[in-house]
Amino acid sequence: MPAGKIVFYTGIMDIADNPDGIAAIMGHEVAHALADHGAQRMSLGIVQQAGGMITAEVSKNQEEHKRERIIMAYGIGTTVGGMLPFSRKHESEADKIGLELMTIAGYKPEEVPKLWARMKAQSKGKQPEFLSTHPVEDRRIANLKEWIPLAKALAGEIKTITYIN
Ligand SMILES: [Zn+2]
Structure with missing residues (x-):
C-alpha cells in the first residue's frame, strides 16, 4: 500500500x-x-475497495483518461478497474x-x-x-x-x- x-x-x-x-x-x-508485479491482483481486496471508493468519489464527473491519472496519483496502482487475472x-x-x-x-x-x-x-x-x-x-x-x-x-x-x- x-x-x-x-x-x-x-x-x-x-x-x-x-x-x-x-x-x-x-x-x-x-x-x-x-519483483514489481505492480499493485498486483490486489490480493488485499480492501485496497481495491478503498481505491474504488476513492476513485468513484473523485472521478464521478471525470473522463476516463483523467480517472486513470487520479488512480495513479493516489498510488493505488493500475489495476483498480478490475482484478488482474491470477x-x-x-x-x-x-x-x-x-x-x-x-x-x-x-x-x-x-x-x-x-x-x-x-x-x-x-x-x-x-x-x-x-x-x-x-x-x-x-x-x-x-x-x-x-x-x-x-x-x-x-x-x-x-x-x-x-x-x-
Ligand atoms: Zn501472491
Whole structure:
C-alpha cells in the first residue's frame, strides 16, 4: 500500500497460526512488491475497495483518461478497474522470493509449505480474501518444499557476508 504499509486481514491470522506463518504471508506479499508485479491482483481486496471508493468519489464527473491519472496519483496502482487475472508466473516468483526473504529474516522456511497446506484445507470452507487470488495447487506446496534448502543456503551466505563485513 502507499507509504510502504502492509495490511493483513484478521481473517488470515487463523491460517497463519504462528509468527513463521505470518512471516510467510508477509514475505510473499513483499516479494510481489520487490519483483514489481505492480499493485498486483490486489490480493488485499480492501485496497481495491478503498481505491474504488476513492476513485468513484473523485472521478464521478471525470473522463476516463483523467480517472486513470487520479488512480495513479493516489498510488493505488493500475489495476483498480478490475482484478488482474491470477498469474501463475507471478505467484511462483513471489513464493520463491518470499520464502527466501523470511528465511533470511530468521523465520522457519519449513512453515511455508505447511501454511499453504492450511490454506488448501481452508479453501473448501469459507474463504478469506487472500485465497480468492491465491489458489493452492499441490505443485505450489511441492515447489516450496523443494526450495527450502536453497533459501537456507542463501540465508547462510548472507549471514557469512554480514559477519565478514
Ligand atoms: Zn501472491
